[in-house]
Amino acid sequence: VKPETRVGLLAQRSVEMMVGILAVLKAGGAYVPLDPEYPAERLGYMIEDSGIALLLVQGGLRAPASVASMAGGPRVLDLDTVDVSGERATDPEVAVHGEQLAYVIYTSGSTGRPKGAAVRHAALSSCMAWMQ
Template identity: 45%
Template sequence: LVVGTQRLSYAQLDARANQLAHHLRSQGVGPEVRVAVLMERNADLVTSLLAILKAGGTYVPLDPAYPRQRLDFTLADSGARFLLSHQSLLASLKLDTQGVETRCLDALPEGVSALPTSAPATSVSEESLAYVIYTSGSTGRPKGVAISHASATTFLDWALSTFSPAQLKGTLAATSVCFDLSIFELFAPLACGGAV
């Protein structure tokens, strides 16, 4: 994972995601528990998405560039139990987080870095939800589209059979995390040894 001058190896990314996943599991994240993610495009964003999936949860991406009203709507409509973000971003956006447990990655308990770097045990099935992405909706009102692990895996299988590892060795993640194309940009390269 390459973000500006920051570089994370697969081992580093996996260890960080696993530690955060253990923390999320201890907080009650598991199958069908929705976790909203509101972050700038950085290493914490990818780490968080992986951690939620490893914990067995369902991620709900929020793009900080979207209007506040849309973010508030998505957060409330999605039924997210948790919101992962950063303190400065939450302070600047002033979202309505009523009923949502907020966890800021820059203010996690010190013990998180001492948690296991191995993946936690989960009981996720193919039918379990992997993520919920909000479309603009045909009526102009955003609509959540729930994607199962089976559907996400089918999409990634297609990507890996269509594009060679050489073609995916360095993929630019330029699409908003709120669009399905971000699944290809983030997870296809990581699934075949490429760099994001």
């Protein structure tokens, strides 16, 4: 994962989901949250539309079947079985610019198809500062 690489995160709301989000952001990537409660068709559309390069899937959940048939589709990693023993445990210290993409969130899809809204790091930082 490099700066602005889009990474899908198919996980239940949990500590593991927050760890996944933090890992993607620390690597400089942009996360795309995927709710496992959504129908497979909607998830497949969001995965294809967002252009994710990597799909992180929480154990016990499955990527939509359509992902396997996507030409040039994302690499899928099961978070419970991936071996990270060879990876370093230190902060990657990736420099991130405020104009770089932080995440892509999808709308409810009132027009029939959900639409992705891209959020930059500067906007995310401003939102967090306001919330404090």
